Amino acid sequence: MKTKSTRKTKAAALDRDHALYLLRSMIRIRRLEDKCAELYSAMKIRGFLHLYDGEEAVAVGVLEALTRDDAVVATYREHGHALIRGVSAGCILAEMYGKQEGCSRGRGGSMHLFDDKTHFYGGNAIVGGGLPIAVGLALADKMQNRPNVTCCFFGDGAVAEGEFHESLNLASLWKLPVLFVCENNLYAMGTALKYTQAVMDLARKAASYDIPSHAVDGMDVLAVEAAAKQAVEAVRAGEGPHFLECRTYRFRAHSMFDAELYRTKAEVEEWKKRCPIETFTQTLKSRGLLSEADLEKIERDVEGEIREAVAFAEACTWEPVEDLTRFVYSERRMS
């Protein structure tokens, strides 16, 4: 059983294009989330909105380890995952607006992004609800001899649900190709990890099901990517599930209603010093891989992308209420 602690980022040669891609991806998520917050204040987006600021390195690093055919299961804090997986910012925003051109036709909203083309099996508002589904997706791949991996994201809060334990056990027992990715941001709503887990070293949970696990610095995109690649490789090789605990932090409130009385400003500021975007920017600059001009171009491009996405969502349309009963059941005949 391997339960390794945080690995050091290797200072090995880093491909410039790849590095810029990682940085751009994290910035795309951050700017999309910033825009969501703004649109929420403007009441364009309703319901519960959970933003990913601070955790970008997790989605970006992990998704980089997957192929187009692999499946992804995420939580209600999933805008970034959908975006990096390849769902357009326009379709994501349209979904949050509740418009029919949204990736779930406006029926799901912020917590229920879904996209079949990119094998993005959802946003899920049920804490822990994604894990058993990931087991099923992986089972289907295994039964049909497909070389795919299912990547399942969930929070530290989900570790307390029975579905977590049942899923890890079954995936291990049947040697299913699942990568379990725990986004440990230390809080489940306002409840700190120390109040929810008797054993706070979450990687050890996986070890108890004989699942190889690693804890990785979730603020370091290269570390996440390296760990994810290694784990995915092993999963794809038929070794059974792997578990990755990404130690991270959410900079913003849990959702848009959160007075944040459960943590100090100083704690948040301390973590912000480890902002995955800023630290990676510094790393790249110090290695001479990123110029101010590069950075400006990325920001400009992303700004354009988000501007277009908002314009798209604004121009999208409401589904007519007559269509309301569509898609409760399949419109296909029996196969």
Add this chain to the structure above:
Amino acid sequence: MQQLGMGQAVNQALREEMQRDSRVFIAGEGVGVSIHDSPMLPTAGLLGEFGPGRVKDTPVSEAAIAGLAVGAAAAGLRPVVEIMFNPFFTLASDMIVNHAAKLRYLSGGKSTFPLVIRMKSGAGFGAGCQHSHNLEAWVAHCPGLKVIMPSTPADAKGLLKAAIRDEDPVIFIEDMMLYFAPGPVPEEPYLIPIGKAEVKREGSDVTVVTWSKMLGVAMQAAAQLAEEGIDVEVVDLRTLVPLDKETILQSTRKTGRLVVLHEASRTGGFAGEICAVVMEEAFGSMKAPFRRVTGPDIPVPASPPLERFYIPDATKLVAAVKEIV
């Protein structure tokens, strides 16, 4: 009289009962340290007043939350636990349906389970169907559970206090939209008996039976219909189980017409039960076919206009009443 939202009224009930009876404790996700800092919410301030020994923040573990209530109730305490939203009931349901509801019967009456499960429900805040799904008919279908769905802050206070003192498991469902609609609540402690409906408006032409948030819709429609000379009697069930058949039958025998209004979807909804009771026991007095005004048979959509369409409104109720009057 004090004006409180339903969350505040629930808060007052919890506080009074915790002061009165040291066996009462609360547990749930964020019932102590909440992300919210609003006095409108049900458990605000209780941690400060009663401490972590009796206000227990739990991990995200619905099965264990419901289960701890079952065990603690059997062993002499009076747990009031919270399942954050009605759809999460499914994760807690084994402990509620297979245990809380059945163990008293299974033990030949040798054990009792004086516990309360509080849940938020209701559509209208754009959160989508995994947060908005009214499942009262599911729990009402399980013998052994009592089911309360108050429509006013004052009823919520008196009914919750009664539920906490009751000897049986009670499912107490609060529509979240009602947290933010203040109404008069008596300051002093009082109980409202479980199993008693209330005629919230007297009328002679048609009976509208409803509960929870839909009471507001019924009252609004009744006011509109009054202008057109149709006199609506509004029966607020307050408690679904045990069902106050007497009040329903008295009203329907008087008016001879019945419309049942609920937000939950139609098929298998609790309106069917009300209609069946009236059919079986007051058929001879009825002058017209019954009508149900309910949410459609779909999951609650997140999209604002679609969600608005989902929730029954006064226009739909007025139309249904006019069909049979």
